[in-house]
Amino acid sequence: MSVKTFNALTLLCPLCRVPLDDSIATRCVCPRCARSFPIFHGIPDLRSEPDEYSGEELATLLARFDESSLEDLIRLRLSFNQMPADVADLHLKHELVGNERGAERTEQIVRFAGDAVDFSGIALDIGCGMGGMVHALAQRFAWAVGIDVALPDLIIAQKRCQEAGLDNVTFICASAEALPFADGTFAMMNATDVVEHVPQQRLFLSEGYRVLQPGGYFCFNSPNRYNIFGPEPHVNLWGVGFLPRAWMPAYVKLFKGMGYTGKRLLSYLELRAMLHQTLGADKARNGTASGPSFQILGTAIRASSARKGWKHRLAFRYPFLVDLANRFLKPFVPQYEVVVSKPR
Numbered sequence: 308m309s310v311k312t313f314n315a316l317t318l319l320c321p322l323c324r325v326p327l328d329d330s331i332a333t334r335c336v337c338p339r340c341a342r343s344f345p346i347f348h349g350i351p352d353l354r355s356e357p358d359e360y361s362g363e364e365l366a367t368l369l370a371r372f373d374e375s376s377l378e379d380l381i382r383l384r385l386s387f388n389q390m391p392a393d394v395a396d397l398h399l400k401h402e403l404v405g406n407e408r409g410a411e412r413t414e415q416i417v418r419f420a421g422d423a424v425d426f427s428g429i430a431l432d433i434g435c436g437m438g439g440m441v442h443a444l445a446q447r448f449a450w451a452v453g454i455d456v457a458l459p460d461l462i463i464a465q466k467r468c469q470e471a472g473l474d475n476v477t478f479i480c481a482s483a484e485a486l487p488f489a490d491g492t493f494a495m496m497n498a499t500d501v502v503e504h505v506p507q508q509r510l511f512l513s514e515g516y517r518v519l520q521p522g523g524y525f526c527f528n529s530p531n532r533y534n535i536f537g538p539e540p541h542v543n544l545w546g547v548g549f550l551p552r553a554w555m556p557a558y559v560k561l562f563k564g565m566g567y568t569g570k571r572l573l574s575y576l577e578l579r580a581m582l583h584q585t586l587g588a589d590k591a592r593n594g595t596a597s598g599p600s601f602q603i604l605g606t607a608i609r610a611s612s613a614r615k616g617w618k619h620r621l622a623f624r625y626p627f628l629v630d631l632a633n634r635f636l637k638p639f640v641p642q643y644e645v646v647v648s649k650p651r
């Protein structure tokens with residue numbers, strides 16, 4: 308199965324940024340560096356780093372793809388992750404409502420963008436996982452693309468969209484820091500729960516901005532390092548962000564008995580500095596009067612949070628408390644929504 312693309316979507320070599328030769332069904336080849344990228348069930352693996360995922364897991368998912376349902380494949384994927392049954396069950400439930408979560412998030416980012424969204428363009432979900440968001444974007448936009456570094460998740464995302472009869476989607480295994488797309492490709496871009504896991508956060512931002520089309524929107528959330536309303540969301544432990552970064556792993560190990568790697572939560576000031584420096588540089592380079600613009604929205608209550616407790620009850624009863632927290636406690640709210648726009 309070859310890679311499905313849209314006329315305005317050209318896949319580039321992530322290293323050379325020249326269009327790939329996709330005339331062969333099983334791999335894409337870069338005409339400049341001659342690197343060959345394999346294609347799995349229509350999904351090209353355009354990572355520049357070698358595969359760190361289990362070949363056995365991938366082979367099993369591919370072998371059972373046609374005969375299995377979406378739920379079967381999700382169960383199969385989770386069975387490879389050797390987690391306690393109750394945790395696996397939570398993950399399964401989370402993924403089974405992936406379409407609903409994707410639809411909710413799509414409405415939210417369209418609202419952030421106001422009425423200026425170009426639905427005739429292509430939408431991109433960075434870190435798309437098992438594809439709930441791409442499933443929703445494909446129903447609003449002419450075409451939807453999902454990228455992730457986890458190839459097994461993309462196989463499941465492909466199944467999700469295939470089961471739904473969507474034929475305007477493309478999944479690509481790629482890194483957020485080396486997007487295999489031409490400048491100005493996307494009308495709308497989303498990245499949910501991604502920036503805190505990306506090793507080079509400025510590159511994530513500048514790459515995202517590069518592939519955004521003029522008049523387009525790039526929306527991503529960023530959990531706050533200095534959140535005073537809840538625990539660190541990945542390890543469910545209070546106070547992690549207030550320690551020096553070098554001490555965080557030992558603290559998490561002490562109270563949770565688990566590692567703390569591959570996570571770097573930004574504070575409000577760090578997030579703002581990153582946006583100013585990365586997008587400001589682009590503004591200076593282009594010398595345009597109306598350069599990139601961005602807004603950072605504080606979120607005191609995350610509606611989609613799995614941990615619905617006293618805060619949700621309080622917020623439901625007294626919505627003005629949420630407004631107050633968003634306005635006066637902005638450096639300390641649980642997370643931010645960032646909306647970046649490119650001038651026309």
Ligand SMILES: [Zn+2]
Binds near residue numbers: 324340
């Ligand atoms: Zn190349």
